[in-house]
Amino acid sequence: MRRVKPRTPPGMRDFTPTEVRQRTWVIERIRTVFERFGYEPVETPTLELFETLKGKLGDEGEQLLFKVLRRGTALEDLRLGRVNRVEVTDFDEVVDYALIYDLTVPFSRFLAMHPTLPMPFKRYQIQRVWRGDKPQRGRYRELYQCDVDVAGSASMLADAEIIAITVEALGELGFEEFTTRIGHRKLLDGLVESAGGGEHFQNICVAIDKLEKIGSDGVREEMARRGVPAEIATGILKQVTQEGPAPEILKRLEAPLAATRQGPQGIAETRELLAILSAMGVPEQHYRLDLRLVRGLDYYTGPVFESIVTRPAIGSLTGGGRYDELIGRFTGQPLPATGTTIGLERIIDAMKEHDLLPAAGSTTDLLVTIFDEATREAALRLATELRAAGLRTEVLLKPSRGLKQQIAYASAKGIPLLAIVGPDELAAGLVTLRAGPRDQRQVPRDRAAAEARTFLDALAGS
RNA sequence: GUGGGCAUAGCUCAGUUGGUUAGAGCGCUUGACUGUGGCUCAAGAGGUCGCGGGUUCAAAUCCCGUUGUCCACCCCA
Numbered sequence: 001m002r003r004v005k006p007r008t009p010p011g012m013r014d015f016t017p018t019e020v021r022q023r024t025w026v027i028e029r030i031r032t033v034f035e036r037f038g039y040e041p042v043e044t045p046t047l048e049l050f051e052t053l054k055g056k057l058g059d060e061g062e063q064l065l066f067k068v069l070r071r072g073t074a075l076e077d078l079r080l081g082r083v084n085r086v087e088v089t090d091f092d093e094v095v096d097y098a099l100i101y102d103l104t105v106p107f108s109r110f111l112a113m114h115p116t117l118p119m120p121f122k123r124y125q126i127q128r129v130w131r132g133d134k135p136q137r138g139r140y141r142e143l144y145q146c147d148v149d150v151a152g153s154a155s156m157l158a159d160a161e162i163i164a165i166t167v168e169a170l171g172e173l174g175f176e177e178f179t180t181r182i183g184h185r186k187l188l189d190g191l192v193e194s195a196g197g198g199e200h201f202q203n204i205c206v207a208i209d210k211l212e213k214i215g216s217d218g219v220r221e222e223m224a225r226r227g228v229p230a231e232i233a234t235g236i237l238k239q240v241t242q243e244g245p246a247p248e249i250l251k252r253l254e255a256p257l258a259a260t261r262q263g264p265q266g267i268a269e270t271r272e273l274l275a276i277l278s279a280m281g282v283p284e285q286h287y288r289l290d291l292r293l294v295r296g297l298d299y300y301t302g303p304v305f306e307s308i309v310t311r312p313a314i315g316s317l318t319g320g321g322r323y324d325e326l327i328g329r330f331t332g333q334p335l336p337a338t339g340t341t342i343g344l345e346r347i348i349d350a351m352k353e354h355d356l357l358p359a360a361g362s363t364t365d366l367l368v369t370i371f372d373e374a375t376r377e378a379a380l381r382l383a384t385e386l387r388a389a390g391l392r393t394e395v396l397l398k399p400s401r402g403l404k405q406q407i408a409y410a411s412a413k414g415i416p417l418l419a420i421v422g423p424d425e426l427a428a429g430l431v432t433l434r435a436g437p438r439d440q441r442q443v444p445r446d447r448a449a450a451e452a453r454t455f456l457d458a459l460a461g462s
Numbered sequence: 463g464u465g466g467g468c469a470u471a472g473c474u475c476a477g478u479u480g481g482u483u484a485g486a487g488c489g490c491u492u493g494a495c496u497g498u499g500g501c502u503c504a505a506g507a508g509g510u511c512g513c514g515g516g517u518u519c520a521a522a523u524c525c526c527g528u529u530g531u532c533c534a535c536c537c538c539a
Contacts, residue, residue, distance in 0.1 A: 005512085005530095006472070007530085007531090010530085010531080058537095060536085060537055060538085061537085061538085064537085064538090102539090129539090131538075131539090133537075133538070134463090134536095135531090135532085136532075136533060136534075137532085137533070137534090138538095138539080139537095139538070139539080140539090143539065144539095145539065146539095206537095209537095210536095295538090296537065296538065306539090314539090315537095315538065315539070316538080316539065317539070318539075319538080319539060341539060342539080343538090343539025344539080345539065346539050347539085369497095369498095371497075372496085401495080401496080402495080402496065402497070402498090403497055403498055404495085404497095404498070404500085404501060404502095405501095406498095407498060407499090407500055407501090408500055408501070409500095410500080411500040412500080418498085420497075420498085422497060423497090424497080432497095432498095434498070436499080436500090437498070437499040437500080438499085440498085
């Protein structure tokens with residue numbers, strides 16, 4: 001038989017036990033922070049109806065969706081070889097579902113279907129999402145996202161809490177040098193309007209978003225290429241690149257934005273948001289106002305945020321914002337909402353770089369060695385008792401000659417403790433507990449579980 | 463979609479200006495070692511050198527194409 005070269009789909013990965021333990025550790029820390037603020041867990045399906053996701057992610061996002069072929073169409077005849085050609089005139093005719101692209105759209109659909117939840121509803125959701133991107137550093141096709149969102153509140157209290165959670169979560173994971181950039185769609189809207197570039201809003205946003213990367217001149221070129229008049233580009237760049245403390249920047253924006261539709265509200269909201277963050281005691285080095293922050297997704301309507309670390313250069317670790325109109329697209333009733341995503345894969349990549357991940361560890365506390373046929377029963381009985389006492393206990397599930405192989409197995413698996421019940425121990429009513437070549441003690445058989453536990457605690461403490 | 467690097471055993475990789483039968487480590491299988499430093503020792507299985515074509519007396523090695531993968535751009539977590 002022809003062998004299949006083993007490989008995973010592009011951008012999708014296997015995780016070894018050690019990696020899964022590390023990832024679980026990180027997820028649990030993030031979950032702890034979410035729950036510390038009173039957020040509740042929610043889960044939604046892996047697939048959504050294509051119509052649910054359609055028109056919410058922007059052209060770019062929608063292109064990256066993994067779509068699922070509808071069953072029972074003419075395509076099925078093609079698969080079975082009944083026909084060799086199929087004509088498709090309507091996309092929806094052949095696609096009915098898609099793998100979820102983010103957790104925000106599914107959550108919005110969820111809210112629309114569960115109107116009786118206590119409001120404001122604060123939920124967190126940790127699941128896989130899929131994107132048909134071209135994989136590269138920090139970019140995968142299958143990834144975990146950890147979302148926290150508040151629905152049913154238009155108050156900046158909600159946005160501030162989301163930012164506070166972001167900062168606390170990154171701190172909890174051991175990051176020290178990170179910043180959450182805070183922008184505001186209404187400020188941006190006002191700026192563009194005051195510069196007379198209303199009709200170019202999308203193009204201007206795309207260009208401004210690249211400011212960090214390509215610099216002022218680059219943005220000017222980008223705008224020119226996208227048909228934005230030079231004087232408008234210059235006007236916007238001047239506003240967006242101004243330096244100084246946030247209150248002063250906002251003060252300076254007052255006059256130019258006074259006559260715009262969204263500007264004054266953007267200024268007021270941003271001021272309030274910053275005031276709340278300050279009142280909450282969120283460390284100032286971890287957030288800053290950044291008028292340049294745009295963020296690509298279509299559905300943002302208010303404050304937007306993203307967190308970056310200086311090292312490694314893998315883009316943002318978190319990203320989110322307010323989306324007051326998304327849920328209304330399912331119900332017809334507006335329901336304000338805001339939230340953020342913590343990208344697990346990039347968090348892990350960054351933690352690796354900073355050496356913040358916990359040591360390998362083990363899922364097993366101890367291995368009871370099976371000395372020989374005659375003592376096997378005694379070993380199995382001890383293992384059962386240790387398990388009953390709550391210790392994670394295993395025996396080697398294959399015949400082995402002597403202890404060497406069993407010790408080697410325990411070592412390879414990182415099992416910290418060995419319990420040996422050989423003929424000598426059996427005769428004396430003892431068990432040998434062994435943590436290492438020079439670290440072993442004999443304890444009474446009936447105290448094995450308690451002694452093992454103190455031994456393990458001592459090992460963990462040292 | 464555009465550009466660049468890489469592709470040799472299940473995994474990580476070595477392989478000299480093109481020159482005999484393509485190697486190592488890890489892992490796997492078998493055997494030796496009758497209660498302990500995470501082994502050691504012996505043997506073994508495992509390869510269309512990504513695929514297709516070309517140059518040459520001779521190609522893992524040089525050339526062209528193709529596919530895969532990684533990196534950068536776009537966008538994003």
